Structure formats: structure tokens, C-alpha cells
Amino acid sequence: xxxxxxxxxxxxxxxxxxxxxxxxxxxxSADPAIIAKADRLILPGVGHFAVAMENLRNTGLIEVLxxxxxxxxxxILGICLGMQLMCRYSEEGNCKGLGWFDAEVVKFKFExxxxxxxxxxxWNTISIEKESPLMQHxxxxxxxxxxxxxxxxxxxxxxxxxxxDYGMKFASAISKDNIYGFQYHPEKSHDVGELLLQNFLEx
Amino acid sequence: xLRPRIIPVLLLKGNVLVKTIGFKNxxxxxxxINAVKIFNDLRADELVFLDIDASKEKxxxxxDFIKVISEEANMPFAVGGGxxxxxxxxxxxxxxxxxxxxxxxxxxxxxxxxEAAAAFGSSTIAVCIDVKKSxxxxxxxxxxxxSKASSYxxxxxxxxxxxxxxxEIIIQSIDKDGEMKGYDLELVKQxxxxxxxxxxxxxxxxxxxxxxxxxxxxxxxxxxxxxMFVYQGSKRGVLISYPDKEERFIPIVR
Numbered sequence: 001x002x003x004x005x006x007x008x009x010x011x012x013x014x015x016x017x018x019x020x021x022x023x024x025x026x027x028x029s030a031d032p033a034i035i036a037k038a039d040r041l042i043l044p045g046v047g048h049f050a051v052a053m054e055n056l057r058n059t060g061l062i063e064v065l066x067x068x069x070x071x072x073x074x075x076i077l078g079i080c081l082g083m084q085l086m087c088r089y090s091e092e093g094n095c096k097g098l099g100w101f102d103a104e105v106v107k108f109k110f111e112x113x114x115x116x117x118x119x120x121x122x123w124n125t126i127s128i129e130k131e132s133p134l135m136q137h138x139x140x141x142x143x144x145x146x147x148x149x150x151x152x153x154x155x156x157x158x159x160x161x162x163x164x165d166y167g168m169k170f171a172s173a174i175s176k177d178n179i180y181g182f183q184y185h186p187e188k189s190h191d192v193g194e195l196l197l198q199n200f201l202e203x
Numbered sequence: 204x205l206r207p208r209i210i211p212v213l214l215l216k217g218n219v220l221v222k223t224i225g226f227k228n229x230x231x232x233x234x235x236i237n238a239v240k241i242f243n244d245l246r247a248d249e250l251v252f253l254d255i256d257a258s259k260e261k262x263x264x265x266x267d268f269i270k271v272i273s274e275e276a277n278m279p280f281a282v283g284g285g286x287x288x289x290x291x292x293x294x295x296x297x298x299x300x301x302x303x304x305x306x307x308x309x310x311x312x313x314x315x316x317x318e319a320a321a322a323f324g325s326s327t328i329a330v331c332i333d334v335k336k337s338x339x340x341x342x343x344x345x346x347x348x349x350s351k352a353s354s355y356x357x358x359x360x361x362x363x364x365x366x367x368x369x370x371e372i373i374i375q376s377i378d379k380d381g382e383m384k385g386y387d388l389e390l391v392k393q394x395x396x397x398x399x400x401x402x403x404x405x406x407x408x409x410x411x412x413x414x415x416x417x418x419x420x421x422x423x424x425x426x427x428x429x430x431m432f433v434y435q436g437s438k439r440g441v442l443i444s445y446p447d448k449e450e451r452f453i454p455i456v457r
Binding site: 011012013014017046047048081110113114115117118119120121122123124125145146147148149165166185188189190191193194 | 204205206207208243246248249270273274277278279296297298299301302321322323324325326327370371395396398399400401402422424425455456
């Protein structure tokens with residue numbers, strides 16, 4: 001069963017709707033017993049990094065997720081803030097993350113504020129940096145929907161799955177073993193996003 | 204490479220879509236769900252829904268409506284209409300919208316934008332600024348569907364909203380609404396130069412050239428329109444359209 005982790009950080013409805021369209025059964029839950037038995041986990045999220053970490057801590061989910069992901073190796077998909085939480089640290093709220101990736105989350109800062117607005121909002125392309133089941137049949141020039149003010153700086157190049165260009169090259173997706181994180185929103189990215197979700201369900 | 208977004212703006216009156224001219228004379232366009240299905244097929248970048256009577260009638264855009272849209276839409280969408288509380292925003296985001304759009308209440312209570320940005324993140328909060336040219340010259344901002352003048356200039360208001368934590372400014376020309384003669388480019392450019400958050404141009408677009416001008420001359424990051432996407436021809440026959448994949452590609456200005 002797919003479990004969408006419910007830690008009160010908004011916008012799970014669209015993920016639910018996309019899974020329904022793919023004829024998938026799922027549960028939205030924060031229950032450790034249910035999470036432990038999942039065969040797929042999805043960690044969505046919109047909002048403030050430090051608030052999200054606090055919600056995970058207050059609901060006892062940090063230990064539960066560490067067990068499920070790092071020890072039981074359940075495949076997990078992080079989206080947007082959900083991906084950022086997988087990193088070691090974020091500037092947003094000066095806060096430690098789950099630390100699954102050796103990466104920091106920092107704010108976009110540009111001198112040319114006429115050309116480069118923050119948040120980075122809209123449809124942008126990705127490069128595919130390594131072979132991954134999640135990138136199966138995804139065309140190289142595919143556009144995905146982005147909306148974020150903070151981006152990930154990955155210290156291990158081998159973790160980077162996609163780069164995207166916005167004033168500079170930043171890691172827009174990351175993966176290691178059973179862990180996949182996407183800065184962009186597959187659930188909002190038309191057919192190609194649906195394909196990516198489908199790929200995750202077949203991992 | 205990021206490219207400017209092309210955004211159909213759909214106006215709700217009751218349960219149906221309408222289109223106005225100068226914020227007046229709403230004409231029936233059709234059923235919103237049907238429109239979303241067509242925009243899905245046309246792979247639209249993003250959609251905006253505005254309930255044009257909500258603020259005046261002291262209510263919030265219908266949550267049931269947002270849920271139905273969310274079930275259909277394969278792309279991000281934003282909604283506005285009578286939003287006045289953090290609960291309103293929470294409900295709307297939980298119902299599947301990517302962003303909320305705040306107009307009247309942002310101007311009455313700018314601190315509400317700070318609270319909203321702190322709770323939901325700046326990228327969730329867009330502010331729509333409605334602008335009319337004044338008969339004595341210059342431009343003024345308006346609220347409640349263009350019925351109540353505010354004391355802020357467009358630039359001052361955009362900068363205040365950015366400072367309070369808004370993640371996007373939709374700059375709408377009331378004079379140009381429905382005229383289909385192009386954006387108020389001078390206004391759009393002023394706002395783009397004044398803030399470092401994304402700016403969406405709205406009001407007057409009718410051709411791809413208008414959209415290109417919005418980006419190349421006005422530096423807008425989002426190119427929104429109403430009539431352009433729901434009307435066809437000089438007689439304004441209702442027909443939903445959207446530029447195809449090649450046509451919609453507007454290179455970023457260098």
C-alpha cells in the first residue's frame with residue numbers, strides 16, 4: 001500500500017488525485033504502524049522548512065521515517081519541501097533536516113532581480129544525470145513545474161539525478177538507493193509528471 | 204530554461220464563467236469544469252480562477268468548486284475571491300490550489316500578507332493589484348472589483364506587498380480589461396522593475412505578440428489573459444484556445 005505521509009504541511013489533495021487517476025490505492029496517514037507496513041511512501045509538502053521539521057518531530061515521525069527509509073528500505077518520494085527535508089540542513093529557519101543526503105538548502109540570491117525573480121516559478125527543463133528507474137521514458141527536454149525560493153546544494157555529485165538552470169545550475173532532483181527527492185512537482189506537471197509518478201510506483 | 208508562463212484567467216460569477224470589459228458587463232462564457240478539461244488537453248501552463256463577486260458579497264470562493272477543479276486540473280492553479288483569514292487559505296490549499304490570490308483584504312490589512320506568508324510560505328501567496336488610470340493623470344489602485352479606490356500607487360503597493368512576504372504580484376489594468384488591445388506595458392514594466400518577486404501581467408492581451416511584449420517590454424514572468432483564451436474573432440465568439448507547444452515558447456530576454 002502507498003502511504004502519503006500526513007504531517008499537516010498542505011497540498012496533499014493534488015497528489016491524491018493523481019494517484020486516483022493512476023488507479024492506485026493509498027492511505028493518507030501519520031500512524032507509525034501504517035507507515036512501517038507501507039510498500040511506498042510519499043512525502044509531499046508546501047511551506048516553511050522549520051515548521052515542517054517541528055511537525056515531524058511533534059508527531060514522532062522522525063524516528064519512524066528513519067526506520068522505514070534507512071533500515072527497512074521502503075521506497076520514498078519527496079516532493080518540493082518534502083525533498084528539502086531529506087537534506088542535512090536548511091537556511092530557512094536555520095534548521096537541521098532529516099540528513100539522508102549530504103546537502104544543504106539555501107535561498108536563491110540574484111543581483112539581476114529584473115531577470116531572476118524569486119520564487120523560481122514556472123515550467124523549466126531538467127538534465128538527466130544518471131540512470132534511474134524514475135527517469136524511464138522521460139524525454140530529455142521535458143518541462144516540469146517549479147515553485148520554490150530555496151534550492152538544494154548537493155555535496156555528493158553521485159546523488160544528483162537532475163540539474164536545472166535558473167541563473168545557475170542547481171540540483172532539481174536527488175536519489176540514493178530507495179530515496180528519491182524532487183524539487184519540482186510531478187503531480188502538477190501534466191503527462192510527463194504522471195509518467196514520473198508511475199515510474200516511482202513500479203520501483 | 205525557464206520560460207514565461209502563459210496563464211488563462213477565468214472569471215467566476217455564481218457557478219459559471221463570464222468575461223468582462225473594464226470590469227463591467229459580465230458575458231456568459233460557459234461551464235468551468237468543461238473549460239478546465241479543454242485547458243488540460245491543450246497543456247496550459249497554469250490557470251487562475253477569480254470569483255468576481257466574492258469580496259463585494261462578503262464571502263469566500265467556494266471550496267467545493269476548488270475541489271472539483273483540483274480533481275480535473277493536471278496543472279497548477281491559483282484562486283482568488285474574498286480571502287480574509289488563515290483558515291480560508293488553509294482550506295483552499297488543502298482543496299488542491301497551488302496559490303491563493305488576495306486583493307481587497309491585502310490592501311485593507313497588509314499585515315495579513317505577513318501572517319499568511321509565515322504560515323504557508325511566500326510562494327503560496329499572490330497579491331492582485333487592480334489599476335486604473337486617473338483622469339488627472341497617473342495611476343491609482345482599486346479594490347472590491349474596481350469599486351473602491353485605495354490611496355496606494357501601484358508601485359508603492361507592489362513594494363509593500365513584497366516586503367510583507369507576497370510571492371507574486373498580478374498587475375491588472377482595469378482600463379485594458381477585455382479591450383483586447385495589449386497590456387498596459389508601462390505599468391507592467393514599472394512593477395517588474397520595482398520588485399524582485401515574479402510579476403504576472405493581466406488586462407488587454409489578445410495576440411501572441413501582446414504576450415511577447417509583456418515579457419520583452421514589460422519584463423513580466425507570467426503573461427495572463429482572459430478574452431484571448433475564451434474568445435475568437437472580432438465578434439467574440441466563445442471558443443477556448445491556447446497557444447501550442449512551439450508557439451508558446453517565448454525566450455527569456457537577455
